[in-house]
Amino acid sequence: MLTPDWRVAFEAVPRHLFLPEVMWPSTEEGHTAVSMIHDPDGWWHWANADVPIVTQWDDGHHTGLDHGAMATSSSSMPTAVFSMFAELLVFEGAKVLEIGTGTGWCAALLAARLGEENVVSVEIDGEVADAARKALAAAGWHPEIITGDGLFGAPERAPYDRVLVTAGVREVPRAWIDQTRPGGVLVMPWGTHYTGQNPLVRLVVNDDGSAGGRFSSAARFMHLRSQRDRRVTRTDYVPGDVWPEGTRRSFTGLPATEVMDDSGYAVFDFVAGLLVPGCVHAHGRTRSGTRTMWLYGLSDPSWAAVFFDGEYPSESRVFQGGPRDLWDEIEAAHRWWTERGRPRHEEFGLTVTVDGRQEVWFREPSVLLPRSEVRAG
Known part of the structure; x- marks a missing residue:
């Protein structure tokens, strides 16, 4: 649900300004290309729909209208963006680091809400970052877009009040916590290797450098490139x-x-x-x-x-x-x-310790799961 404090930003930054001429919306039939030139009505329909839209396949090596082997960049569905912003709980003047610029839409929304001088976004793919800069400039927004590996954050602009991660995470990089003020918040989709599911987790940074918080709604995001699954058959x-x-x-x-x-x-x-x-x-x-x-x-x-x-x-x-x-x-x-009564996502939480261990807990931080240290396989 769109909260009142974000309504002005969403009205000022329409999603379609950040979508490419050819895109692949997620439908019940899978991913089918939609072209602004060849099917403008279809393009506008999907641009305004509450669905995720793939904007890049195979790390940019894909060509043609057929979908590629792996979706590697996208525009998240609006309700997923609303959910993440609701968890982020920004305030006037908050300084935000975004990991995963993608199309640039979220960076523009943050800039409209907080001022572009308070927004830093990191994108690992140079072509994706360049396209986002162009779309942002055309829409009249100029937050700082850094081309680089988001695992390292953006230390030159730290500390941050909020960190928003728009890619699936399996191990929380220590750099993100170190670059966030005590009391600051990190929101990210976090999951395990077992499934592509990444429930949102909201971590609050403690004075000792640890961070912890509860999971919320289930979600599915493309993973950080360095944390993708090894393909098995x-x-x-x-x-x-x-x-x-x-x-x-x-x-x-x-x-x-x-x-x-x-x-x-x-x-x-x-x-x-x-x-x-x-x-x-x-x-x-x-x-x-x-x-x-x-x-x-x-x-x-x-x-x-x-x-x-x-x-x-x-x-x-x-x-x-x-x-x-x-x-x-x-x-x-x-x-x-x-x-235990089939507990839902909200009854679990995650703590990242000072030394980087990830401990998953049930209902209370002191009640660790039987196998609570979740590491990459």
């Missing part, structure tokens, strides 16, 4: 057409609906990532229509495959290999979650 773990020697076989009664969700925003996906670290998952169907789920270890060759029996759920087949029993860990995480 089934053949990396199970190279042949038969189960490897030593495969462990069992059955499970956990229904597919409890552990697989096509929306990408399910609470259990978030919880599973917290309790089963260093693991990614994928799901789909066999040629015969059987729902399947695969789990892969990121730091070892562990894997698991589950074939869910829709007619007899207790007879769903499980195959596991490697040093970890990944499916058993998922079942244990599900038990932990259900025994």
Whole structure:
């Protein structure tokens, strides 16, 4: 919901001024190119829609109208931007560091709300940064745009009152906290390797240099380039057409609906990532229509495959290999979650300690999760 203190800024900075001639809105059918020249009505429809819009594929190496392999820059959906600004809780004259300039729209909104002299934005991609500068200048805004790796922040303009991160984060860089005043706030989408989900977290910097706070709404953002997942495939773990020697076989009664969700925003996906670290998952169907789920270890060759029996759920087949029993860990995480009443994102929080450890907690900072140190796999 758009709060009154941001309404003037949003009215002064329309999103369409920062969208390219060709863009790829996120629709139910996937990503289809929309061209201002060839389909102006469609372009305007999507420019005004509450959807994320991809503006770059494959780090700029993609050409043509078909979508690329990986979306690497975008314009966030307006409601997601509203949510982040609501968590940021800016005040008049607040000095803000933005990580991930993208199209420049958020930098312009911050400039309209706080004054362009109080806004610094860092973008790692030179072409994206140049396009943002041009769009900002054309719209009449001139916040400072720095081309560089946002992991290092912008120390020359520190300290900041607020830090807004518009890319998915798995490990919070120490530099962001060090460049924020005590009492200052960092808002970012934070998640694990298990899923592409990144719930928003609001961290408040303490006098001792630590920072902590609660998660809020679920979200999905492109990740910082240095924190992207290593791509894995089934053949990396199970190279042949038969189960490897030593495969462990069992059955499970956990229904597919409890552990697989096509929306990408399910609470259990978030919880599973917290309790089963260093693991990614994928799901789909066999040629015969059987729902399947695969789990892969990121730091070892562990894997698991589950074939869910829709007619007899207790007879769903499980195959596991490697040093970890990944499916058993998922079942244990599900038990932990259900025994505590299926808590939602808002009941979890994150603390970044002075020495950089990330501790995830449940309801209170003193109640750490069984596997609370979440590190990159």
